Amino acid sequence: DGGSISKVYSTLTLLTFSAANMIEEFGHKEEYSVVCVRTIETFSSAASLSNLNSSYTCDQEPDLIEAYANFTSAFIRCCPKEAIVASRSLLELSFQKAAICSTAMHQGAALVAISYMSCFFDASLTDVLESPECPSDESRGAVLVQILARCGEGLMFNVFYALLGVSALSRVHKSATMLQKLAALCSLCERTMWKGILCWDSLCGWLQTTVLQDAASDYLHSRTGDNCRNHPGYMQGKGGRTLKRVIRDFAESHRNVPTPYIDSRWSCRQQLS
Incomplete structure (x- = not known):
């Protein structure tokens, strides 16, 4: 019934927030890589997160979106490259979900989703700046930039949809900042060996x-x-x-x-x- 479903969402939200705190504290330690990967696999397979496939469903669970965005942001910032590489498909899924959530009418849900994508760009820019010679596919930077190259078209569609929709003014600044970072990343890759992936x-x-x-x-x-x-x-x-x-x-x-x-x-x- 509705009460049981609400309890499931609330429990998953609390677990996701707790997992984000755990990764912030211990994610940088290589011995916790396996635990981090298992955690993101568990959350990504949850039906509650799988159902976040439209702006309407995103509006129903803004707290879950905030928790998931905080968790995935912490995962990218704090986990070692081995965990990032092992979770590339799940991170791509999380980016796609964030792009969809950015179209939500709920201001908080939309803004936290945009913040997560902005974090994604920050990490990508850092790695490209540190390694202008394009590294192997087993590096964090290569994984993140490849995800952006595959998801860019969907991102653009959802951002335009959000900026031309209801409550657009509330997300103009964050969207503009995010797109500025994307443009900077594409421009930087254009002048380096990363051009083969993104330009x-x-x-x-x-x-x-x-x-x-x-x-x-x-x-x-x-x-x-x-x-x-x-x-x-x-x-x-x-x-x-x-x-x-x-x-x-x-x-x-x-x-x-x-x-x-x-x-x-x-x-x-x-x-x-």
């Missing part, structure tokens, strides 16, 4: 896919077969609506910005050059 084109591609490609696909879909008769307009579908809102918000934010005078005799030539 500036990666970020540009994710942005293009998130905003433009989905909108283009929606429009083409609306022009084929019965869709053309039933939906003759443009800007249909999720991709089209996202693009429209991005353009609208940009226009509204620049409504009162004075436009510099451009001589029409050379403006087009200058823009094309």
Whole structure:
């Protein structure tokens, strides 16, 4: 019943907070690596965490999200590289969950999820700065950057969704800081041996896919077969609506910005050059 489910969530939340404290205290010791890995495996397999797959479900258990985000942040910061490498698939899952949780209407749940992803970027930047020569796949930095390379497109989609949704203003600063770190990481990798994993084109591609490609696909879909008769307009579908809102918000934010005078005799030539 509802009461039993609530008790399960509360118990898991308390256990997760306790595990985060344990990792903060002992995670750096190599003899505890196996315990750390077993702990993240146990939490990741819990049905309560598996159900965090939409903004709606995230809104139902903000305390659990906070506990899980604190635990995974501590895991990345404090655990030795052996534990990080052994848990790469679970860390990738945790990053995907955090991206989804960032879209929650519950402000606390969304912000703590963004903070965890920001911690992920901090750890990645630290390792790339310390080892510009790309290390082996068995290093913490390689594991984290590879996860970011695989999850970047999903991250962009969820961040745009969050910033264009309800209560967006509350997460603007943290989202902007997180994206700034991602841009810095892509720019840094571009100039080092890490370029084969992550580069500036990666970020540009994710942005293009998130905003433009989905909108283009929606429009083409609306022009084929019965869709053309039933939906003759443009800007249909999720991709089209996202693009429209991005353009609208940009226009509204620049409504009162004075436009510099451009001589029409050379403006087009200058823009094309």
